[in-house]
Amino acid sequence: MIAEILATGEEIRSGALVDSNSAYIARKLEEAGIAVSRHTSVGDDMTALVAVLREIGERAHTAVVTGGLGPTEDDLSAAAAAKAAGVFLETHPRALEEIERFFENRRRLMSDSNKKQALLPKGSILLSNPIGSAPGFSLKIGRCTFFFLPGVPAEMKRMLEDHVLPRLTADASEHRSLCLTRTLSTFGLPEAAVGERLAGVAEHVPGVRLGLRAKFPEIQVKLYAYGRADQNLENALDEAAAVVAERLGKRVLSLEGHPMEQVVGRLLAEQNATLAVAESCTGGLISHRLTQVPGSSGYFLFSAVTYSNASKIAVLGVDPKTIERFGAVHEETAKAMAQGVRRIAGADWGLSTTGIAGPGGGTPEKPAGTVCIGLASEKGVFAKRLHFNFGSRRMHKAVFAQSAMDILRLTLLSGWPEK
């Protein structure tokens, strides 16, 4: 079964509003095994509406339309549907009853324009709206069964659940096809390299397709399993995920798409270890991300955002001579910061960043995009220097923070680095 989705309304057409309804409907249809082939949006324009309804009527088996069911003059969905199907509008008695009851129950006065909402194309099946005044309807146009729903997300969701999905899956048996998805998050390889390492994976596991998505600074691997309800699609996803994990090794953060802060948090909690952070160029972002995770107070003790050199010295106890000799952005300074914050907080791990997020502050030797990351534990301390060149302060902060958490993650996974 091929499905299409149509969103109507001037706000969506003109970009004043982002259309999140269509993605929601697509997800729900795909989960039910109905393949969505296309989304379209047009404004409140009779000619455009009739044209697109007729096109979809030729192409698809079923379609979900949102918007245009309200009481005002620019709500054109019922009239456009009637025109596209070549039928008249007529007052639907049960629709009128439901609208009247809606206003009665809310003790609100029903206006004449609300009566317009009961005018439906002849031959329509009424779709009740239990939480709003606009009833929906279903109508055949061309070879396609259309479901017209309100644009208000809460009403659309409720009616999709109550009316549309049950009708579409009513005749579906165990043989109906569906699509399950899974997301793996990765960090440390550019998108092209991830793609190359994963070349041919889809052929290994029949019925599974693979897609990549850059969710800066992570690259997500999306797995899609298409098949019938009685096939073991979860198994196919498990198999494909195992192949991806093998090819990418420790570059895979999570087989469930979890973000870095959650992965690091789980490792710390499992190892019963505590963390303190000293942030310079990342400005609090590492701490903010770590504390987005519920329960983070169990392992995250303290962070010092030491933007000024004075605070690196006064709070973290960094030797002024270290900064004088090497500069604030240097492995030696990063090491002293990591050791300092670990000591102050009495934590098992001390993690530090010092670098240049830009746009200003760079030098030829240490351009914007340079970061030094330090990690201290009872076993000692080490530091790494990394270079990025994203041309944006925000992106630099994000990739610095991610890299620092990644160094901690890899060390928690593999132990203290050799030599």
Next chain:
Amino acid sequence: MIAEILATGEEIRSGALVDSNSAYIARKLEEAGIAVSRHTSVGDDMTALVAVLREIGERAHTAVVTGGLGPTEDDLSAAAAAKAAGVFLETHPRALEEIERFFENRRRLMSDSNKKQALLPKGSILLSNPIGSAPGFSLKIGRCTFFFLPGVPAEMKRMLEDHVLPRLTADASEHRSLCLTRTLSTFGLPEAAVGERLAGVAEHVPGVRLGLRAKFPEIQVKLYAYGRADQNLENALDEAAAVVAERLGKRVLSLEGHPMEQVVGRLLAEQNATLAVAESCTGGLISHRLTQVPGSSGYFLFSAVTYSNASKIAVLGVDPKTIERFGAVHEETAKAMAQGVRRIAGADWGLSTTGIAGPGGGTPEKPAGTVCIGLASEKGVFAKRLHFNFGSRRMHKAVFAQSAMDILRLTLLSGWPEK
């Protein structure tokens, strides 16, 4: 000129991702006086892509396409465009050069699959991508000029600005109609209250429409001025903005839509004042937001994220008796934290937060959503307790951080509070 927008990709087709690119592009085109008639989305499917490109080629004068320019096998935009236009793909020498330069500049290895990104339909005009590896291109299909851009929002926005808008508006005269917009950011009033205070504003200023948009935790007021290029639309916007500012007073953060951290940063810089922050429940978010602003190292000295009580005592010098007597979440503790961090950093202002972001940790007396905010200066110290109930840790952290910065903002604007 009739324009259409096409978003491609499996994530958008299947609903895994909400397509916000199309709304952005529609807004920008409409602002430039170009009428957008339709948005479409299809997946990474050659047949579907070629079909929709040909359809748009018949209907529209111009079209913007996003996605499918990456290095992997499922990136099909160039191949589909070539097929729809009936031309071959060929390596575009300047595109290849730019991709090579991109990897050189970042000191990253270019892989063979990246070379694929230089394969463009014969007759294409290259659209350089200054911040990513995927070059865009422009190509005529049917009667329509297409602009193919990457799906990564930052790259798409930059290239829309650099290449697409200048080409589309090059021949436009003073009589073309356009729409200018302005955004005012506000904080501290719920959306309905902002709406009530602004009732009737649009009637005051002919040609200006008004919309509200919740951008949590801010409420933005959007002003739209429709007219011809030779009318003084900027003046109309100025007038409308002045009325809004008068009605909402200090609830308006910025007449240019600037976020809180930028507004606070500008006030600190203007007053030549420095700031230190002690964050408990906000976990580094205040520091992270303040340091997103370029130049923030000029006024932001230091922040202590003191999640544990031990670190509040050891680092900030909070008297253990204060925490024992009042608890960690209390005005007295917030005051001690603000004074402590101000003293340590030698800053003019000390700002603090201590509260319960949830989901756990609440009590009947201090439920999740409770925050105490302290502010210290040479004039003394005060604290406020606020309650929110958003049911989400992320939203609580966001509104706590915003409220703390707002208290600092209002004090910087109006001076130390009376009594």
